[in-house]
Amino acid sequence: MLRNKSIFVLVVLVCLAMSSAVLAESATFWTAPNPSQEVFWHLMAEQFMIDNPGYNIKVMPMAEAPSSEATILTAIAGSTAPAASENIFIGFGAELVASQALVPLDTLDGWQELLASRNMEEAILSWAFPDGHYYILPIYSNPILYGWRTDILQDLGVDEIPRTYEEIIKVGNIAKDKGLFLMVRPALVKPNWWERWFDFFTLYNAINGDQPFIVGSEVVADDAAVLEVFHFYDQLAKQGLILTQDIPDAFPVGDSIWTELGPWTFPGWKEQYPEMVYGETFELTMPPVPEKFLEQATNKTFGDAKGLVLYAQSSQEELDAVWDFIRWVYSKPENDLVWFERTSLPPVRDDLASNTIFSGYLSNSPALVPYAEHMPLAIPPFTNGEFADIQTALGEEGLIPVVRGQKTPVQAWEDAKAAIEKILSR
Amino acid sequence: MSNYNKREEATGWLFVIPYLAFTLIFFVVPFVWGVMLIFYKWNLISPVREFVGFGNLLEALQDRRVWAAAVVPFKIMSMFLPTVLVLSIGIAVLINSFKRMQGLLAVAFFLPYLASGVATALVVKGIVSYTSPVNSAISKVIGYVPDWLGNSFLAVLVISLMIAWRFSGYYALIFLSALQSIPNELYEAAQIDGAGRITSFLRITLPQLYPALYSVMILAVGMMFGIFTEPYMLTGGGPNLATHTWYLEIYYQAFSTMRAGYASSIALYNALAVFAFIGVVRKIMQSWGRALGWED
Numbered sequence: 001m002l003r004n005k006s007i008f009v010l011v012v013l014v015c016l017a018m019s020s021a022v023l024a025e026s027a028t029f030w031t032a033p034n035p036s037q038e039v040f041w042h043l044m045a046e047q048f049m050i051d052n053p054g055y056n057i058k059v060m061p062m063a064e065a066p067s068s069e070a071t072i073l074t075a076i077a078g079s080t081a082p083a084a085s086e087n088i089f090i091g092f093g094a095e096l097v098a099s100q101a102l103v104p105l106d107t108l109d110g111w112q113e114l115l116a117s118r119n120m121e122e123a124i125l126s127w128a129f130p131d132g133h134y135y136i137l138p139i140y141s142n143p144i145l146y147g148w149r150t151d152i153l154q155d156l157g158v159d160e161i162p163r164t165y166e167e168i169i170k171v172g173n174i175a176k177d178k179g180l181f182l183m184v185r186p187a188l189v190k191p192n193w194w195e196r197w198f199d200f201f202t203l204y205n206a207i208n209g210d211q212p213f214i215v216g217s218e219v220v221a222d223d224a225a226v227l228e229v230f231h232f233y234d235q236l237a238k239q240g241l242i243l244t245q246d247i248p249d250a251f252p253v254g255d256s257i258w259t260e261l262g263p264w265t266f267p268g269w270k271e272q273y274p275e276m277v278y279g280e281t282f283e284l285t286m287p288p289v290p291e292k293f294l295e296q297a298t299n300k301t302f303g304d305a306k307g308l309v310l311y312a313q314s315s316q317e318e319l320d321a322v323w324d325f326i327r328w329v330y331s332k333p334e335n336d337l338v339w340f341e342r343t344s345l346p347p348v349r350d351d352l353a354s355n356t357i358f359s360g361y362l363s364n365s366p367a368l369v370p371y372a373e374h375m376p377l378a379i380p381p382f383t384n385g386e387f388a389d390i391q392t393a394l395g396e397e398g399l400i401p402v403v404r405g406q407k408t409p410v411q412a413w414e415d416a417k418a419a420i421e422k423i424l425s426r
Numbered sequence: 427m428s429n430y431n432k433r434e435e436a437t438g439w440l441f442v443i444p445y446l447a448f449t450l451i452f453f454v455v456p457f458v459w460g461v462m463l464i465f466y467k468w469n470l471i472s473p474v475r476e477f478v479g480f481g482n483l484l485e486a487l488q489d490r491r492v493w494a495a496a497v498v499p500f501k502i503m504s505m506f507l508p509t510v511l512v513l514s515i516g517i518a519v520l521i522n523s524f525k526r527m528q529g530l531l532a533v534a535f536f537l538p539y540l541a542s543g544v545a546t547a548l549v550v551k552g553i554v555s556y557t558s559p560v561n562s563a564i565s566k567v568i569g570y571v572p573d574w575l576g577n578s579f580l581a582v583l584v585i586s587l588m589i590a591w592r593f594s595g596y597y598a599l600i601f602l603s604a605l606q607s608i609p610n611e612l613y614e615a616a617q618i619d620g621a622g623r624i625t626s627f628l629r630i631t632l633p634q635l636y637p638a639l640y641s642v643m644i645l646a647v648g649m650m651f652g653i654f655t656e657p658y659m660l661t662g663g664g665p666n667l668a669t670h671t672w673y674l675e676i677y678y679q680a681f682s683t684m685r686a687g688y689a690s691s692i693a694l695y696n697a698l699a700v701f702a703f704i705g706v707v708r709k710i711m712q713s714w715g716r717a718l719g720w721e722d
Binding site for chain 1: 469470471472473551552554555556557571573574575576661662663664665667677678680681682683684
């Protein structure tokens with residue numbers, strides 16, 4: 001009799017536990033495989049569930065290997081995708097949109113309110129897809145800036161930070177005479193498609209970022225701007241100013257004096273190279289332009305930006321739950337401050353540089369100020385599902401042979417353009 | 427059939443079922459699925475699947491990246507095989523010459539095989555970096571720092587040596603067990619006939635190692651067609667596709683360009699290349715074995 005009672009109690013307890021789990025609005029959210037981002041989302045989910053006891057938001061990092069894109073793709077194919085995830089850039093987003101895998105966020109209740117509460121009505125505009133919908137909510141945007149070792153420049157007798165290609169080549173030669181490299185960048189000769197964001201599009205956007213690279217299935221890039229970028233790298237390579245072999249941490253160690261930098265670099269420097277102090281040992285500038293383009297250059301840069309998406313294969317209940325969670329997160333600028341403090345990645349807001357909530361943190365982290373200020377000038381990657389092939393072709397047929405001295409800039413651009421057009425016509 | 431036999435048969439099936447289920451789920455189903463994918467233009471997630479017939483297979487035949495991937499295993503093999511055979515046989519002979527601690531030594535040489543490919547690649551990256559002590563020493567002798575990962579020949583050499591380092595301990599274990607099974611009488615008889623150490627090694631040890639050599643050759647050749655981590659971490663397949671392997675291309679097409687059907691067609695060519703080349707190696711090894719007096 002006692003045994004029967006125990007079993008009954010156990011069954012009742014299990015049923016109660018199960019029913020509470022079912023009744024709670026539950027959803028899974030995948031974070032980027034980055035500990036600081038994971039911590040942020042865990043914090044947010046915990047706080048959200050305290051404020052809203054009816055919800056059960058499960059936060060977990062997406063697998064990193066072999067890549068987050070591959071993880072998401074296989075999860076969707078295996079019907080195991082979460083309700084939402086972050087770490088989506090617009091090119092990969094385009095492929096997901098073409099596959100009808102994403103929910104158009106602007107069709108959800110509270111979209112406009114979210115944009116208003118996060119103060120991102122301007123910033124969101126460049127994230128519109130060709131069908132007019134918004135499928136990605138940008139979380140952060142890293143305008144890529146260039147770092148100069150001002151302490152070494154002073155030792156070299158250079159007082160002004162170079163702003164044009166011509167000035168950079170001149171300073172590069174002074175550094176070379178002292179046994180230093182202007183830039184150390186092994187990725188310049190690697191075919192990995194994402195490297196072109198940082199070595200090509202950063203400079204291209206500085207000259208004419210207003211001219212898109214691709215529209216639909218057509219290459220509409222500004223030929224003159226592309227040729228200027230190729231010519232610049234051609235000169236740097238020919239004059240022996242860049243090293244395409246690896247030197248670990250060449251810039252903070254002082255083997256090179258110029259490099260592209262994202263804000264993710266600084267937390268590591270704080271630990272490993274405390275002598276790297278913004279304003280003392282290094283400065284940050286927007287990408288350079290050729291002298292003759294100084295007047296008409298758009299002076300923009302590449303924006304390494306990623307956002308979050310909702311996956312269409314999730315149930316309506318999961319989507320509702322995760323959307324409520326996301327709206328809650330972005331309803332308060334304080335949460336963006338927590339993000340900024342934890343990750344050093346500038347949140348996509350129109351008021352990042354002006355809102356007093358962020359000013360305390362920015363004054364303690366002065367190297368992040370230029371990133372906050374230049375966010376409006378950061379252009380996200382182009383929206384085309386063939387992004388990997390296009391950027392691989394740009395590297396293999398264009399930039400890499402130029403740096404290796406195997407093609408002239410004109411020939412390289414002709415070949416790269418032809419290869420990209422072939423990809424777009426598939 | 428008696429009840430006893432039926433029970434015996436059922437028990438037999440019961441033991442085999444886990445393996446059959448494993449094979450079905452992880453080999454047969456993916457294989458059939460992969461073959462089906464070849465005929466479609468599809469990214470694995472789109473509701474629209476476009477039937478392209480043999481289009482993917484034909485396109486792959488005209489793709490210079492695929493041809494590069496087909497050639498690279500042979501380039502790596504030409505450096506890897508001699509190195510790994512010399513190293514692994516040398517290690518096996520060395521361990522065998524010790525009277526004590528053979529197990530400990532074998533484990534020590536086997537450890538690189540267990541090391542993560544990513545971690546190993548990072549160590550190698552450090553060794554070949556421009557300012558490494560190795561490069562400083564080399565530049566003092568030859569006057570410049572070799573571009574280890576930027577030069578087509580050197581990049582293949584670095585990857586070949588790296589893989590040889592990882593696998594030599596593993597293959598040495600196979601050779602060691604073969605060495606230990608060679609009857610001592612053979613060496614004693616040879617000694618009486620006046621054979622020196624080198625002659626004994628060439629005339630007794632090597633021919634007696636044939637079965638082990640056969641296994642190692644098949645394993646090594648098969649592995650050459652499945653290299654991924656080392657070039658992925660070190661060169662990205664460059665320079666000029668010099669280290670672009672089959673698996674790099676399959677991964678690139680499946681998960682970077684998201685062309686699963688096209689990736690499957692390349693995977694099929696990869697499988698055909700492995701089968702064909704292993705067939706050739708088997709024939710060569712078997713004819714060598716017959717010459718040594720071993721039967722098929």
